[in-house]
Amino acid sequence: MSQPTIESILQEKRLFPPSPEFSQNAHIKSQEDYQKLYDTAKADPEAFWAELAEKELHWFQKWDTVLDWQPPFGKWFVGGKINISYNCLDRHLTTWRKNKAALIWEGEPGDSRTLTYAQLHREVCQFANVLKELGVVKGDRVGIYMPMIPEAAIAMLACARIGAPHTVVFGGFSSEALRDRLIDGQVKLVVTADGGWRKDAIVPLKEQVDKALADNSAPTVTDVLVVKRTGQNIEMEVGRDHWWHELQHTVSADCPAEPMDSEDMLFILYTSGSTGKPKGVVHTTGGYNLYTHITTKWIFDLQDTDVYWCTADVGWITGHSYIVYGPLSNGATTLMYEGAPRASNPGCFWDVIEKYGVTIFYTAPTAIRAFIKMGEAIPNTRNMSSLRLLGTVGEPINPEAWMWYHRVIGGERCPIVDTWWQTETGGIMITPLPGAIPTKPGSATRPFPGIIADIVDLDGNPVGDNSGGYLVVKHPWPSMLRTVYGDSDRFRRTYWEHIPPKDGQYLYFAGDGARRDEDGYFWVMGRVDDVISVAGHRLGTMEIESALVSHPAVAEAAVVGKPDEVKGEEVYAFVTLEGSYTPSKELEKELKDHVVKEIGAIARPGEIRFTDGMPKTRSGKIMRRLLRSLAAGEEVKGDTSTLEDRTVLDKLRGGA
Numbered sequence: 001m002s003q004p005t006i007e008s009i010l011q012e013k014r015l016f017p018p019s020p021e022f023s024q025n026a027h028i029k030s031q032e033d034y035q036k037l038y039d040t041a042k043a044d045p046e047a048f049w050a051e052l053a054e055k056e057l058h059w060f061q062k063w064d065t066v067l068d069w070q071p072p073f074g075k076w077f078v079g080g081k082i083n084i085s086y087n088c089l090d091r092h093l094t095t096w097r098k099n100k101a102a103l104i105w106e107g108e109p110g111d112s113r114t115l116t117y118a119q120l121h122r123e124v125c126q127f128a129n130v131l132k133e134l135g136v137v138k139g140d141r142v143g144i145y146m147p148m149i150p151e152a153a154i155a156m157l158a159c160a161r162i163g164a165p166h167t168v169v170f171g172g173f174s175s176e177a178l179r180d181r182l183i184d185g186q187v188k189l190v191v192t193a194d195g196g197w198r199k200d201a202i203v204p205l206k207e208q209v210d211k212a213l214a215d216n217s218a219p220t221v222t223d224v225l226v227v228k229r230t231g232q233n234i235e236m237e238v239g240r241d242h243w244w245h246e247l248q249h250t251v252s253a254d255c256p257a258e259p260m261d262s263e264d265m266l267f268i269l270y271t272s273g274s275t276g277k278p279k280g281v282v283h284t285t286g287g288y289n290l291y292t293h294i295t296t297k298w299i300f301d302l303q304d305t306d307v308y309w310c311t312a313d314v315g316w317i318t319g320h321s322y323i324v325y326g327p328l329s330n331g332a333t334t335l336m337y338e339g340a341p342r343a344s345n346p347g348c349f350w351d352v353i354e355k356y357g358v359t360i361f362y363t364a365p366t367a368i369r370a371f372i373k374m375g376e377a378i379p380n381t382r383n384m385s386s387l388r389l390l391g392t393v394g395e396p397i398n399p400e401a402w403m404w405y406h407r408v409i410g411g412e413r414c415p416i417v418d419t420w421w422q423t424e425t426g427g428i429m430i431t432p433l434p435g436a437i438p439t440k441p442g443s444a445t446r447p448f449p450g451i452i453a454d455i456v457d458l459d460g461n462p463v464g465d466n467s468g469g470y471l472v473v474k475h476p477w478p479s480m481l482r483t484v485y486g487d488s489d490r491f492r493r494t495y496w497e498h499i500p501p502k503d504g505q506y507l508y509f510a511g512d513g514a515r516r517d518e519d520g521y522f523w524v525m526g527r528v529d530d531v532i533s534v535a536g537h538r539l540g541t542m543e544i545e546s547a548l549v550s551h552p553a554v555a556e557a558a559v560v561g562k563p564d565e566v567k568g569e570e571v572y573a574f575v576t577l578e579g580s581y582t583p584s585k586e587l588e589k590e591l592k593d594h595v596v597k598e599i600g601a602i603a604r605p606g607e608i609r610f611t612d613g614m615p616k617t618r619s620g621k622i623m624r625r626l627l628r629s630l631a632a633g634e635e636v637k638g639d640t641s642t643l644e645d646r647t648v649l650d651k652l653r654g655g656a
């Protein structure tokens with residue numbers, strides 16, 4: 001009997017090729033160039049990566065073995081010596097980039113700072129020396145719990161410089177979430193700030209650290225290094241807590257980068273946890289440096305004149321790979337913004353683009369949908385003609401949101417790179433190369449050269465074109481996660497055993513459902529845990545949600561399965577309306593009919609529940625697990641500590 005896969009029902013036919021000017025100036029200029037790279041890499045992945053590693057990075061010592069693959073454990077550039085902080089900083093100082101802006105920073109209250117490569121290097125060296133003074137040695141873990149200020153990136157680069165793996169914990173997480181991660185990562189020192197600005201208020205970071213450490217509850221932590229950001233009053237515990245600005249002037253600005261083994265741990269990052277207990281994803285040095293370097297260069301088509309802005313927080317993998325390491329390794333100008341769109345300034349992103357002449361803008365579908373809801377009058381009053389390339393990451397983007405992004409933000413001239421990847425993959429895996437691959441709204445398009453992706457059934461058999469199935473990666477890649485910190489069993493179970501090895505080949509299972517169309521384009525349909533099973537049909541959430549969002553009244557939609565005696569499950573939709581619409585029975589019927597018209601009767605929602613907001617993780621992913629319990633009328637169980645706004649859940653529970 002054939003294994004259940006996932007049916008695909010969405011039809012999207014629009015095609016957007018890059019302009020000839022864009023392609024001519026791009027690193028990868030045509031489909032043929034892409035295909036050549038892809039084929040070369042596929043024929044001999046190790047040779048492909050080795051050549052790039054040699055050409056693109058500085059090694060203190062060359063590797064002996066490109067790939068040591070003891071499935072599911074991979075090691076890259078074994079025997080090589082490298083330091084990612086050196087590749088991000090030192091090597092640019094002997095070039096004209098020495099005085100180029102490395103980091104442009106804009107604070108929420110409107111203060112700003114620009115650090116050249118030379119200045120950033122100096123601060124990183126001082127920071128590293130302070131860490132050393134406080135007893136941090138190679139191999140010690142350092143926790144970073146910071147607002148979006150330059151010192152967050154400086155702290156990361158300083159850790160990398162001395163070989164102390166960092167674990168960045170998102171500054172919006174609670175003291176409990178912080179404590180769990182400090183304990184799990186056996187962290188020795190925590191870097192934090194007195195506070196940070198978010199939506200016109202101060203987030204009391206140091207106070208959260210104090211709570212996390214109270215009663216010696218994270219006993220491995222001996223010291224806390226505090227950066228002054230807001231200047232509010234905080235408690236400083238004598239012997240444990242230290243001000244960065246006081247120690248900065250007591251150390252030298254000379255700190256050579258430690259030659260690290262390619263496979264030395266660079267960082268642990270806990271996944272955002274939309275599906276339960278966070279996992280400490282382990283990344284190492286050489287392979288991660290190479291993969292984030294080359295993906296940043298080709299996918300964002302970085303040129304020396306670009307001002308590149310990724311709106312993620314450094315607490316997520318996107319911030320690690322595509323604010324800090326990837327851009328700086330390329331000698332680019334990376335922009336960091338402390339704030340978030342807020343009632344007092346819903347247009348702040350567009351102000352930043354106008355002020356700095358941002359050319360490349362990378363954000364998340366959840367943000368785009370929020371902008372759509374606020375109305376296009378806001379971006380339309382700003383001059384954003386500097387933009388030349390847009391990107392999205394984090395979730396499937398609904399085709400209508402893609403079209404809005406293309407038209408309103410991109411002025412119909414900017415390619416959009418819809419980048420599919422994960423904390424675990426370290427870097428972008430499926431994506432257009434913007435000068436080469438024509439885009440289709442809602443598709444992440446083709447695998448990056450060197451990435452062998454496929455769609456299979458539960459036995460690991462390829463499902464063929466236009467059938468839904470499980471997204472897998474078939475060959476190890478340089479920035480793959482090495483393990484789950486302290487739990488290699490969980491690593492094996494989660495990623496490598498769900499779909500068993502096929503003919504001796506291990507398949508990395510990403511947890512996503514997807515389909516590949518006749519042009520080889522991938523369409524990610526959402527997490528397989530979220531699949532809805534209606535009368536024997538297994539439907540991904542993304543396609544039904546996209547159908548709903550294509551109705552003018554709908555700003556955001558989340559669908560889940562509600563248990564049904566006859567059909568197994570029925571489609572239950574949570575819908576947030578555009579500002580000018582109000583809930584009504586008529587509208588509910590109209591939306592159900594709209595889904596039928598767009599994708600067919602099988603997907604017709606049994607019920608639609610209007611809501612002002614969706615329960616989301618701090619990184620903006622809808623927590624469908626919670627919505628499923630609500631739809632079923634059950635008590636909401638499981639971890640809710642990563643929720644962005646608890647009141648949304650309370651309101652939904654209360655039936656308001």
Ligand code: WT7
Binds near residue numbers: 418512
């Ligand atoms: C999951 C990974 C990668 C950095 C941010 C999220 C979903 C991510 C896309 C995309 C469709 C996407 C997947 C993936 N996802 N990007 N372009 N299209 N889905 O990292 O928290 O580790 O989440 O995000 O479901 O598995 P993460």
